[in-house]
Amino acid sequence: MRHLRLNLLAASLLLASGIASAATAADKGTVIPQQAVQTAEQLRDKAMTDNTGYKIVESLTTEIGARIAGGPNDQRARDWAVAKFKALGFDKVYLEPVTYPLWERRSEHAEIVAPFPQPLTLLALGYSAGTPKGGLTAEVVKFDGLAALKAADPASVKGKIVYITFHMQRAKDGHDYAIGSPARTQGPVIAAAKGAAGFLLRSAGTDANSRTPHTGVTGFRDPKDAIPAAALSNPDADQLERVLGYGKPVSVKLDLDCGFNGSYTGANVIGEITGKKYPDQVVAIGGHLDSWDPGTGAIDDGAGVAIAMAAGKLIGDLPQRPDRTIRVIAFANEEMGLWGGRAYAEKHAADVGKHQLGTESDFGAGKVWRMTASVKPSARGAIDQIAKVLTPIGVAYDTKRPGGGGSDLSQMHGKGMAALTLTQDGTDYFDYHHTANDTLDKIKPNELAQNVAVYAAFSYMAAQAEGDFGSAPDAFKNDGAND
Ligand SMILES: [Zn+2]
Structure with missing residues (x-):
């Protein structure tokens, strides 16, 4: 019995390797060129000592403060985001309306x-x-x-x-x-x-x-x-x-x-660093612009908006535009039911295949310690390359779990967007979450900078990859990310 089972196992291994080599012939696998890896390492190291992210969240929480969806600061926050994207040098800044109760x-x-x-x-x-x-x-x-x-x-x-x-x-x-x-x-x-x-x-x-x-x-x-x-x-x-x-x-x-x-129409505010080779292919990152009203929305989710904006800005500061577009989305009304994320996914469902890779930051400002991914099998090598760049700043790649894309972008992942999840240290997050204590003092500038380093490095590598990560309609329907 034992021998028979071993033989069967050997046969199935042979079969599996045969399938794998056939797949390799059809798709040589997504690769990040060595030059792009080096640039990502430089972006990472620069971001670790850069305070752009902190200055953004300080500006948002001080100049606007609480941002309940549809409240008196909703319009002011959108105006702030448009002005900030422009001041940070983004090539294209625009709004997509979101209507909700x-x-x-x-x-x-x-x-x-x-x-x-x-x-x-x-x-x-x-x-x-x-x-x-x-x-x-x-x-x-x-x-x-x-x-x-x-x-x-x-x-x-x-x-x-x-x-x-x-x-x-x-x-x-x-x-x-x-x-x-x-x-x-x-x-x-x-x-x-x-x-x-x-x-x-x-x-x-x-x-x-x-x-x-x-x-x-x-x-x-x-x-x-x-x-x-x-x-x-x-x-x-x-x-x-x-x-x-x-x-x-x-x-x-x-x-x-x-x-x-009644109802209210706000907007997702979007800023882009336009890709020079494939401008219509996008790496999607973001946070949500709304917050609850008792605090100033620093950890939820001024931090996420700041992390994504700062990552985009650092990439925009490079001597050359990346191959693909970096799209930073400041989502409307995440708090009352992912309204911005759902509106985005509805509007962009048809171009899900043009979303190279995406994820949103919405778990505070603690350090990223784990990366997970939902990508096609032949893009796992490129995720390994990203992981190698992130390991020195404390991010471990868990190959077993799916990547869900974060809160609002979970909706786009649900449509088939290849996605990461970059899990932050949330040990004290639920001490302050949705309270009057969600204020800027809870954010440690060096931890926020590590997040910016992670987002800048991964976004740039995804933008420069030779090949894609498998985004296609319903591509990740059964990955369990949003169960
Ligand atoms: Zn949030």
């Missing part, structure tokens, strides 16, 4: 009414309904995690304020956001469907002892489905749970003035 936050208050009256610190969640004038008072019913709410009898929820609790731990890859984010997006929708009057959750954050609630979007998309929904700061969630622990009915008054208010 407008949601407004005006004011929010809450208090425990009984048995121990006291105020609560919270933030309304995106697409939350407002409460009736004068507020809404109801009994609180607590659930440990989203699954418990899903399983609940609607009779136990009807007319009450649903409260969901859970715990998130810090992690380099921020994996516990996979607990908090679904509780925040799906929780309110499930609660509303079961007849709840309101929804509260423990903030989806890792700052256990900071009285700063984390806002974020819910899954409501239609005003007629929405109920009032808000996030308590972690210490306020602890307090509410202590009060519930007395075993008496607990009633809370929510007074939220917020809600849908």
